[in-house]
Amino acid sequence: MSSQVSAAATSLWEGGRSPYAVNSKKFGMWLFIISDSLTFSAMLFAYTYSRVTNPDWPKPFDFSPAIIFSTVMTFCLLSSSLTMVMAVHAMNHGNRKAAAKWILATMAGGGAFVVLHLSEWLKLINVEHVTPFQNPWGVPLFGGTFFALTGLHMTHVVLGLIYLGIICTGVMRGKFKAEDVEVSGLYWHFVDLVWMFIFPLVYLMSAKVG
Amino acid sequence: MSEYTETIEHIEGATTASFTKVWFVLLALTGVEVLLAYFQAPTLIMLTVLLGLSIIKAALIIAYFMHMKFERLSLFLTLFPMLIFCIVLMLIFLGDAVRIPAMRPPV
Numbered sequence: 001m002s003s004q005v006s007a008a009a010t011s012l013w014e015g016g017r018s019p020y021a022v023n024s025k026k027f028g029m030w031l032f033i034i035s036d037s038l039t040f041s042a043m044l045f046a047y048t049y050s051r052v053t054n055p056d057w058p059k060p061f062d063f064s065p066a067i068i069f070s071t072v073m074t075f076c077l078l079s080s081s082l083t084m085v086m087a088v089h090a091m092n093h094g095n096r097k098a099a100a101k102w103i104l105a106t107m108a109g110g111g112a113f114v115v116l117h118l119s120e121w122l123k124l125i126n127v128e129h130v131t132p133f134q135n136p137w138g139v140p141l142f143g144g145t146f147f148a149l150t151g152l153h154m155t156h157v158v159l160g161l162i163y164l165g166i167i168c169t170g171v172m173r174g175k176f177k178a179e180d181v182e183v184s185g186l187y188w189h190f191v192d193l194v195w196m197f198i199f200p201l202v203y204l205m206s207a208k209v210g
Numbered sequence: 211m212s213e214y215t216e217t218i219e220h221i222e223g224a225t226t227a228s229f230t231k232v233w234f235v236l237l238a239l240t241g242v243e244v245l246l247a248y249f250q251a252p253t254l255i256m257l258t259v260l261l262g263l264s265i266i267k268a269a270l271i272i273a274y275f276m277h278m279k280f281e282r283l284s285l286f287l288t289l290f291p292m293l294i295f296c297i298v299l300m301l302i303f304l305g306d307a308v309r310i311p312a313m314r315p316p317v
Contacts, residue, residue: 019282019284020281020282020284020285020288021281021282021285022281022282022285027285030285030289031289034289034290034292034293037293037297038293038296038297041296041297041300042300045300045303045304048304048307049303049304049306049307052304052307052308052310052311053307053310053311054311055311063247063248067244067247067248071240071244074240075237075240078233078236078237078240079233081233081271081275082229082230082233082275084275085226085229085274085275086226086229089224089226089229182277185275185276186276189271189272189275189276190276192271192275193268193271193272193276196264196267196268196271197264197268199240199243200243200260200261200263200264201260201261201264203247204243204244204246204247204256204260205247205253205256205257205260207247207248207250209247209248209250
């Protein structure tokens with residue numbers, strides 16, 4: 001019994017040492033990412049459920065230009081993830097100037113994604129007459145699930161851009177530490193990760209060729 | 211009580227070259243997904259392959275870009291088994307979704 005007590009007192013879980021060896025900001029961001037993953041998972045399942053229950057689900061995305069367009073959006077987001085990794089790497093090596101440049105490049109990628117996504121939305125709304133409540137193809141749930149899912153993701157991207165803007169300004173002024181850039185990077189990669197599921201499930205599964 | 215101190219250690223494998231390699235792999239997998247959509251594979255095969263590739267891409271992003279490969283195993287075990295379990299639980303609803311079209315009265 002006494003040996004068990006002494007083992008507990010010296011264990012990593014005693015509270016004196018960090019069991020995960022990460023700072024509290026990073027751990028907090030991981031917890032947020034896990035909870036947000038469940039939100040997006042539930043929405044993707046709702047989309048899939050709606051689609052399976054409606055065999056006449058529309059296929060509104062022509063391979064050219066809609067799928068090519070969304071592939072370019074994917075490229076922008078993937079590339080912005082790479083530049084974010086470079087920003088974290090530069091910051092870990094104490095190179096604030098390079099880190100700020102890489103964060104700006106990340107923001108450019110994210111900004112391009114939002115602009116392309118909004119133009120795609122506007123085409124669907126103005127040309128195809130798709131709204132969250134009706135569309136010309138007769139399955140109203142398509143618009144509701146499509147705009148909810150992609151809208152929530154785009155909101156995350158826009159919030160990420162604001163977050164990165166604040167971090168970038170701080171880095172340039174010599175305010176934030178490497179861990180702050182890394183935590184913002186975790187958020188940005190998560191936004192990228194979610195798109196890796198939305199792109200195939202929403203766009204590629206509804207692609208129309210010929 | 212000892213204090214938590216932040217130290218930046220050199221992590222083996224976390225180099226810009228390895229991150230660029232991962233980026234190329236992610237682009238290549240996206241290319242495969244787009245090709246699959248172009249050739250219009252049967253729905254079930256397409257869904258399975260696309261989901262499989264997405265899971266591989268997600269794993270690469272988490273492992274390398276989000277640095278999970280270089281973290282302690284305890285962090286991974288605290289966060290991910292629960293997440294995967296909850297996502298798998300959601301599959302329960304899909305059986306219901308498959309039955310609904312067959313149950314709908316003919317118009």
